[in-house]
Amino acid sequence: MKLLIANRGEIARRINTTAQRLGYETIAVFADPDQDTPITREADHAVRIGPAPLAESYLSVERILTAAHEHGATAVHPGYGFLSESAEFAEAVVAAGLTWVGPRASAIAAMGSKIEARRLAEQAGVPTIPGFAERQEPEELAAAALTLGFPVLIKAAAGGGGKGIRIATDETAFPAALAEAKAEAERSFGDGRVIVERYITRPRHIEVQVIGDHHGTVIDLGTRECSVQRRYQKLLEEAPAPNLQPDVEQHLRADAVRLATAIGYDSAGTVEFVLDDDGQNYYFLEMNTRLQVEHPVTEAVTGLDLVALQLEVACGQPLPITASQVTCTGHAIEARITAEDAAAGFVPQTGTVSALEVPEGRWDSAVTAGSVLTPHYDPMIAKLIVHRPSRDEAISGLADALDQLLIGGVTTTGGFHRWLLDQPEFRHATLTTRFLDDAELPDDYGLAEAAALAASLGSTPNPSNPWTSGDRRFTSHRPARTRAMVDQLGNHYEVADTATDHPAVRALVRGSEVVINHQGQSTTFRLLSRSEQWAPNDTHSRGEASALTAPFPAVIADIVVHEGQTVSGDQPIVVIEAMKMLHTLTAGGSGTVAEIRVAVGQSVETGQTLITFGKEHDA
Numbered sequence: 309m310k311l312l313i314a315n316r317g318e319i320a321r322r323i324n325t326t327a328q329r330l331g332y333e334t335i336a337v338f339a340d341p342d343q344d345t346p347i348t349r350e351a352d353h354a355v356r357i358g359p360a361p362l363a364e365s366y367l368s369v370e371r372i373l374t375a376a377h378e379h380g381a382t383a384v385h386p387g388y389g390f391l392s393e394s395a396e397f398a399e400a401v402v403a404a405g406l407t408w409v410g411p412r413a414s415a416i417a418a419m420g421s422k423i424e425a426r427r428l429a430e431q432a433g434v435p436t437i438p439g440f441a442e443r444q445e446p447e448e449l450a451a452a453a454l455t456l457g458f459p460v461l462i463k464a465a466a467g468g469g470g471k472g473i474r475i476a477t478d479e480t481a482f483p484a485a486l487a488e489a490k491a492e493a494e495r496s497f498g499d500g501r502v503i504v505e506r507y508i509t510r511p512r513h514i515e516v517q518v519i520g521d522h523h524g525t526v527i528d529l530g531t532r533e534c535s536v537q538r539r540y541q542k543l544l545e546e547a548p549a550p551n552l553q554p555d556v557e558q559h560l561r562a563d564a565v566r567l568a569t570a571i572g573y574d575s576a577g578t579v580e581f582v583l584d585d586d587g588q589n590y591y592f593l594e595m596n597t598r599l600q601v602e603h604p605v606t607e608a609v610t611g612l613d614l615v616a617l618q619l620e621v622a623c624g625q626p627l628p629i630t631a632s633q634v635t636c637t638g639h640a641i642e643a644r645i646t647a648e649d650a651a652a653g654f655v656p657q658t659g660t661v662s663a664l665e666v667p668e669g670r671w672d673s674a675v676t677a678g679s680v681l682t683p684h685y686d687p688m689i690a691k692l693i694v695h696r697p698s699r700d701e702a703i704s705g706l707a708d709a710l711d712q713l714l715i716g717g718v719t720t721t722g723g724f725h726r727w728l729l730d731q732p733e734f735r736h737a738t739l740t741t742r743f744l745d746d747a748e749l750p751d752d753y754g755l756a757e758a759a760a761l762a763a764s765l766g767s768t769p770n771p772s773n774p775w776t777s778g779d780r781r782f783t784s785h786r787p788a789r790t791r792a793m794v795d796q797l798g799n800h801y802e803v804a805d806t807a808t809d810h811p812a813v814r815a816l817v818r819g820s821e822v823v824i825n826h827q828g829q830s831t832t833f834r835l836l837s838r839s840e841q842w843a844p845n846d847t848h849s850r851g852e853a854s855a856l857t858a859p860f861p862a863v864i865a866d867i868v869v870h871e872g873q874t875v876s877g878d879q880p881i882v883v884i885e886a887m888k889m890l891h892t893l894t895a896g897g898s899g900t901v902a903e904i905r906v907a908v909g910q911s912v913e914t915g916q917t918l919i920t921f922g923k924e925h926d927a
Contacts, residue, residue: 552583
């Protein structure tokens with residue numbers, strides 16, 4: 309068998325590892341930015357399929373199937389994201405005479421529309437959130453919202469990833485929320501249909517992993533907790549879901565199998581639910597007809613390889629296990645380490661990973677030292693998974709791992725995850741999907757302390773260390789005072805702050821650069837010479853010269869003004885896309901649009917002028 313992996317990044321490596329272990333010859337496909345990545349070296353063959361834009365590479369059915377044909381593939385695994393939930397792609401693969409490693413196209417299509425998925429769930433006797441999607445006229449949707457009672461959730465009928473979702477708190481807010489949800493759904497998925505549902509204010513997000521074969525067998529592999537979310541994007545997952553009443557867990561798992569069986573499901577998939585704040589009532593949310601990002605925590609507690617099971621059932625073999633043979637041992641937690649600055653509202657980060665030291669635990673990643681993070685794809689750096697006998701031990705193990713992680717050159721969410729593990733709501737498993745909306749997040753994740761600890765390395769007696777001599781200045785404008793004890797091990801340091809109760813932190817010195825891990829957050833500092841001047845990155849949307857500038861590398865997704873238009877306050881001006889997320893840049897003040905210097909689809913760099921403004925009376 310020769311398997312083509314129609315994906316990129318860590319999931320492509322993950323699939324490749326199992327496939328090669330099972331004796332498959334593997335084919336990796338790549339777009340130009342991914343030419344020199346681990347998967348292109350590890351797969352048996354690597355094939356270029358196009359430039360960076362997704363439509364010309366990872367979303368091009370034609371190019372992927374051409375690569376499969378030219379290199380003799382006999383099977384295709386889509387991974388997750390991209391084309392993994394495209395019924396059309398699944399059908400095209402089968403029509404080309406290849407084995408599709410995923411569920412049948414009819415199941416993908418049925419669950420791909422949230423409207424159809426709701427209908428099928430209701431037919432199968434699975435509880436659904438009270439809602440309305442029978443017709444799409446704004447007046448009828450508004451009337452349905454009034455009947456359901458506010459607040460209501462408006463969500464796209466197609467797609468996922470948190471796009472096309474808005475909350476309307478009352479009748480007056482509904483028209484604008486509906487228009488925004490429909491517009492984003494149309495732009496993201498080419499389908500502007502929406503569902504209006506009763507909004508559950510403080511739900512938990514619980515999901516059940518299922519797997520089926522071509523012989524009518526469907527079993528579940530336990531539950532996962534995915535309530536740590538921001539903008540409907542999952543940030544941390546664990547298995548099994550903690551703090552579930554036994555009867556609720558039993559019914560959740562049974563309903564997941566019932567729905568999957570009803571649609572003839574025959575691969576790995578996930579049925580997602582929301583659990584009301586009473587801990588008793590749960591409702592079907594959606595079904596993901598693919599491997600999930602969070603599948604490693606299920607693998608950790610069950611001891612099963614989900615990719616191997618997918619490959620076996622795709623080849624027509626019956627499931628090698630029965631429901632009674634599935635056991636869950638211990639507890640596993642996965643932290644998604646992404647290139648985002650949590651202290652700045654999770655703004656995506658780009659750049660070169662100058663240093664990388666990985667702690668003990670499962671580390672699923674396609675990023676190595678020297679990897680360049682571009683705005684073309686999602687900000688995932690890695691998934692850090694820890695498995696221990698109990699949940700408390702898993703939390704402690706993940707905290708220790710985060711304290712050991714060193715990532716130089718880019719800002720990541722490591723510090724956010726370390727902070728999260730100490731929050732009582734997480735420790736007690738009472739956290740809901742609204743937690744991050746209400747919580748007061750740190751504004752620097754220990755940056756000031758890290759700067760002070762970096763400075764303390766200057767007192768270390770090591771003539772070869774550039775931090776011990778000369779005029780030491782650091783690229784941090786946050787002053788801090790500390791007393792530290794420094795132990796040196798080669799070019800590594802263990803730094804303990806004696807003025808506080810902060811634990812020892814790790815530091816790595818590489819030439820004129822030092823990477824500090826303080827409270828889980830890796831921060832990179834650079835020694836400046838006397839002739840160098842440092843200026844902090846300016847990420848404001850309006851530049852000093854009455855212009856709107858790009859806060860980071862991105863692609864222009866939409867321009868919502870025209871030249872000569874008067875704008876004011878927080879009025880949206882440009883929508884940019886970076887790492888698969890949309891960001892709206894606002895006016896930041898009053899004025900007139902003088903010149904639009906970019907076009908939709910254009911790539912822009914940090915600080916590039918997008919639009920210039922004149923005074924209001926210039927119009």
